Amino acid sequence: MEQYYLYVLSVHIIFVVSWMAGLFYSVRLFIYHTEAEDRPEIERTILQKEYEKIEAKLWNIITTPAMALTVLAGAGMVCIRPYTLQMPWFHVKLAFVVLLLIYHFICQKIMKQLKQGKCKISSFKLRLWNEVATVLLVAIVFTVVLKSAVNWIYGLIGLILFSAVIMIAVKWYKHYRKKHDC
Numbered sequence: 001m002e003q004y005y006l007y008v009l010s011v012h013i014i015f016v017v018s019w020m021a022g023l024f025y026s027v028r029l030f031i032y033h034t035e036a037e038d039r040p041e042i043e044r045t046i047l048q049k050e051y052e053k054i055e056a057k058l059w060n061i062i063t064t065p066a067m068a069l070t071v072l073a074g075a076g077m078v079c080i081r082p083y084t085l086q087m088p089w090f091h092v093k094l095a096f097v098v099l100l101l102i103y104h105f106i107c108q109k110i111m112k113q114l115k116q117g118k119c120k121i122s123s124f125k126l127r128l129w130n131e132v133a134t135v136l137l138v139a140i141v142f143t144v145v146l147k148s149a150v151n152w153i154y155g156l157i158g159l160i161l162f163s164a165v166i167m168i169a170v171k172w173y174k175h176y177r178k179k180h181d182c
Contacts, residue, residue: 005080012073015066019104020137022063026107027130029055033114034123052115059111067104089147096140103132124174131166138162 029051036047074097077084084090110126113119121129139159146155 001080005077008073008076008080012070012077015069015073018062018066019070020133022058022066023104023107023133024130026055026058026063026111027126027133029058030107030110030114030119030121031123031126031130034119034121034126048114055111055114059108063104064108067101071101087147089143093140093143096136096143100133100136100140103136124170127170127174128167131163131170134166135159135163 033048033051033055036044036051038044039047110119110121110129142155142158
């Protein structure tokens with residue numbers, strides 16, 4: 001079985017990339033969908049119907065299948081190398097993955113609310129929400145790459161600083177958009 005590990009790892013990485021791309025683009029579409037609310041009625045109706053269609057296709061054809069295949073390939077890797085379950089870094093990674101799965105299903109809920117016209121989240125809050133996936137991705141990658149070499153306190157401080165930089169960038173962009181009427 002060990003000889004298949006690198007193949008399963010490759011599949012895992014491919015679907016992680018696809019899943020993350022789907023999450024990033026889905027929330028970006030949610031932002032545009034929300035901002036269409038400010039358009040004249042005819043334009044708003046056309047845009048929102050189009051966003052609903054694109055969101056559903058992206059979610060059902062790419063994002064959710066990629067999430068499922070990521071989890072399956074990850075489980076396959078654990079089956080091939082069960083000793084990873086005994087490694088502390090792996091527990092941290094799993095915790096971040098669980099948070100990413102929760103993020104995924106919250107995004108699905110937001111998409112359904114947008115379709116029903118019941119989403120009350122502003123485009124600014126969705127921009128911040130979009131960065132949660134980035135923070136989780138960074139946390140997972142650093143945890144996997146650094147493994148036991150990482151000092152968890154420094155890692156946590158670094159993650160908090162990274163999150164703060166992203167939030168500042170999102171706020172700066174909001175200010176820039178208002179100033180330049182983008």
